[in-house]
Amino acid sequence: MTDRSGVLVPRPWRRLLHRDVLAGLMFILVAGLGLWVSRDYPVGTALRMGTGYMPRLLCWLLLGLGAVIALRGLRDPHGVGDGPIQGTAWRPAILVATALVVFGLALERLGLIVAILLLIGLGALAGRNLRPAETVVAAAVLVALAWAVFIAGLGLTIPVWPEW
Amino acid sequence: MDLLANLGLGFAVALTPWNLLFAFIGAMIGTLIGVLPGIGPIATIAMLLPLTFHLEPTAGLIMLAGIFYGAQYGGSTSAILINLPGETSSVVTTLDGHQMAVQGRAGAALAVAALASFFAGCVATALIATFAPPLARLGQSFGSPEYFSLMLLGLIAAVVLAHGSVIKAVAMIVLGLLLGLIGTDGNTGGQRFTFGLNELADGLDVATLAIGLFGISEIIANLANREAHRDVVTKRITRLWPTPDDFRRAWPAVLRGTSLGAVLGVLPGGGATLSAFAAYALEKRVSDRPAMFGRGAVEGVAAPEAANNAGAQSSFIPMLTLGIPGNPVMALMIGALMIHGIQPGPQIMTDRPQMFWGMVASMWIGNLMLVIINLPLIGFWVQLLKVPYRFLYLAILMFCAIGVYSVNNSTAAVLIAALFGVAGFVFQRLACEPAPLILGFVLGPLMEENLRRALRVSGGDPTIFLTRPISLGLLIAAAILLLIVALPAIRSTREQAFQE
Numbered sequence: 001m002t003d004r005s006g007v008l009v010p011r012p013w014r015r016l017l018h019r020d021v022l023a024g025l026m027f028i029l030v031a032g033l034g035l036w037v038s039r040d041y042p043v044g045t046a047l048r049m050g051t052g053y054m055p056r057l058l059c060w061l062l063l064g065l066g067a068v069i070a071l072r073g074l075r076d077p078h079g080v081g082d083g084p085i086q087g088t089a090w091r092p093a094i095l096v097a098t099a100l101v102v103f104g105l106a107l108e109r110l111g112l113i114v115a116i117l118l119l120i121g122l123g124a125l126a127g128r129n130l131r132p133a134e135t136v137v138a139a140a141v142l143v144a145l146a147w148a149v150f151i152a153g154l155g156l157t158i159p160v161w162p163e164w
Numbered sequence: 165m166d167l168l169a170n171l172g173l174g175f176a177v178a179l180t181p182w183n184l185l186f187a188f189i190g191a192m193i194g195t196l197i198g199v200l201p202g203i204g205p206i207a208t209i210a211m212l213l214p215l216t217f218h219l220e221p222t223a224g225l226i227m228l229a230g231i232f233y234g235a236q237y238g239g240s241t242s243a244i245l246i247n248l249p250g251e252t253s254s255v256v257t258t259l260d261g262h263q264m265a266v267q268g269r270a271g272a273a274l275a276v277a278a279l280a281s282f283f284a285g286c287v288a289t290a291l292i293a294t295f296a297p298p299l300a301r302l303g304q305s306f307g308s309p310e311y312f313s314l315m316l317l318g319l320i321a322a323v324v325l326a327h328g329s330v331i332k333a334v335a336m337i338v339l340g341l342l343l344g345l346i347g348t349d350g351n352t353g354g355q356r357f358t359f360g361l362n363e364l365a366d367g368l369d370v371a372t373l374a375i376g377l378f379g380i381s382e383i384i385a386n387l388a389n390r391e392a393h394r395d396v397v398t399k400r401i402t403r404l405w406p407t408p409d410d411f412r413r414a415w416p417a418v419l420r421g422t423s424l425g426a427v428l429g430v431l432p433g434g435g436a437t438l439s440a441f442a443a444y445a446l447e448k449r450v451s452d453r454p455a456m457f458g459r460g461a462v463e464g465v466a467a468p469e470a471a472n473n474a475g476a477q478s479s480f481i482p483m484l485t486l487g488i489p490g491n492p493v494m495a496l497m498i499g500a501l502m503i504h505g506i507q508p509g510p511q512i513m514t515d516r517p518q519m520f521w522g523m524v525a526s527m528w529i530g531n532l533m534l535v536i537i538n539l540p541l542i543g544f545w546v547q548l549l550k551v552p553y554r555f556l557y558l559a560i561l562m563f564c565a566i567g568v569y570s571v572n573n574s575t576a577a578v579l580i581a582a583l584f585g586v587a588g589f590v591f592q593r594l595a596c597e598p599a600p601l602i603l604g605f606v607l608g609p610l611m612e613e614n615l616r617r618a619l620r621v622s623g624g625d626p627t628i629f630l631t632r633p634i635s636l637g638l639l640i641a642a643a644i645l646l647l648i649v650a651l652p653a654i655r656s657t658r659e660q661a662f663q664e
Binding site: 119120 | 215218329331332334335338339341342345349351352354355356357359380383384387388554555557558559561562564565566569570573575576577578579581582583585586589590593594595596612616619624
């Protein structure tokens with residue numbers, strides 16, 4: 001956006017990978033989503049605030065902040081500040097989140113033990129250096145631990161075995 | 165005297181076998197997670213929060229508090245022995261503590277850290293006992309406008325004291341406030357950001373959010389980085405007792421660290437980590453041998469360890485007296501109170517003296533336990549450090565998963581935690597601190613309520629915040645803080661302070 005007379009900006013889109021730019025865009029995105037979702041909320045007045053008064057106020061605020069953050073990131077000459085973002089390993093993020101989702105969906109139907117085994121199995125894939133035998137031992141120990149703490153110890157009402 | 169009678173009551177509560185047991189459990193868990201890098205007090209407390217529902221509130225709070233200050237003790241152990249901070253609050257302890265260990269003085273470093281923490285813990289407990297009652301009385305005279313202004317001041321102070329970019333911290337607060345809006349609007353009954361889902365009608369749960377943002381995202385971040393090589397100092401720790409010269413150098417540092425930590429802990433956004441960093445910087449400045457810092461100066465261990473414990477404990481003061489959380493751990497403590505239907509605020513001290521004073525007394529007892537847990541049992545914790553992270557994270561993941569489900573036996577909570585786990589990882593990559601988000605999330609609904617009430621009282625006239633003296637004072641303080649951050653000269657010293 002600003003005219004940089006130097007040669008340091010070979011591909012303009014690379015600037016978008018700056019941390020602050022991405023952070024700003026993230027805030028703008030969330031704010032935009034919030035504004036869109038709350039488009040029909042009654043706003044009311046300061047005296048009689050409607051359901052939408054606070055949400056819309058905060059969304060506009062976030063939108064403004066996000067824009068300022070993104071612009072400052074774009075103007076940051078050499079990516080000093082927080083620096084440009086490096087390549088990110090998405091594998092653990094996706095696998096850990098998937099493991100949790102599977103655990104959550106399995107727990108009530110398949111019971112605690114199966115759910116934990118699924119969680120550990122998928123979770124173990126997220127780490128790189130876990131040997132299969134180690135995973136099996138870890139799973140056995142953790143299932144026993146979970147049963148001892150949560151079922152025997154605290155008496156949580158979670159189904160332990162699959163419900164047929 | 166009132167104070168003695170109150171403390172007497174407190175000790176009577178804290179010394180019951182049941183409460184002693186939970187103080188001990190808290191201290192043990194705190195040390196455990198403190199020693200282990202990769203899991204912090206925020207995630208642990210969030211995981212255990214649902215379990216406190218099954219306990220009597222006093223016992224539950226005693227345990228959660230023990231985890232927080234226990235982690236400050238445990239954090240120093242791994243900082244000293246493996247040059248890897250167990251907690252962010254013991255990052256600076258690695259500088260000199262590990263050097264001492266390399267020079268064969270690991271025992272002395274551990275002892276100084278534990279004793280400094282114990283001294284600071286005693287002082288901080290006394291401070292809470294002394295200053296909490298007058299503060300609570302002040303708090304009881306507050307109306308809605310004062311509360312709103314106080315919370316605003318709290319949020320702004322949290323930004324000023326946060327790491328990194330100020331404007332990003334503000335944006336994270338606003339994001340937290342927005343997340344706090346999710347659910348049914350208490351005043352109009354309208355649904356906000358629920359996307360038509362029943363599971364969201366009661367809003368997000370603070371424990372779910374914290375487990376995702378601090379527990380799950382931490383696991384992801386640790387797996388995304390290579391497993392750090394842990395260089396455990398395996399030499400047998402023979403001499404635990406510091407030399408007379410260590411004592412002579414350490415005690416003034418402990419005094420300074422304690423005072424600094426106690427003050428910074430009370431401030432919103434303060435707490436253990438900031439206190440430790442500030443204490444180290446101060447020590448280096450006043451020292452007669454600054455060149456020794458980073459090369460095994462005992463002051464560099466004593467001061468930050470005293471400060472982080474003092475800061476951890478004094479951060480309870482605003483939470484207990486005013487119901488205002490200064491850091492994410494306190495936000496979770498407020499969550500713990502609400503699970504039991506206890507409204508946080510100044511009335512806690514008068515309505516539930518047993519709980520309040522029992523907790524204060526248990527902090528002192530817990531600190532005493534921690535010295536014992538940490539020093540003679542040090543061999544046990546060292547063994548624990550040899551457990552590789554590839555096993556550890558599976559256990560953490562499992563406890564997070566079950567903990568989050570048991571908040572209200574809800575599958576949706578697990579899915580939400582997974583979502584915030586990924587979000588937390590993204591925040592980390594974009595250098596956005598999650599702590600302000602949690603504060604905004606907890607304070608948001610309270611602020612909105614007080615704002616609405618204040619405006620209703622004044623008939624919609626916003627000047628009510630400026631015409632009431634206390635409220636005006638708080639707002640002026642907030643404005644001054646904002647101005648300070650905006651001034652470049654001070655901003656650079658602030659950055660410098662965080663650099664060190």
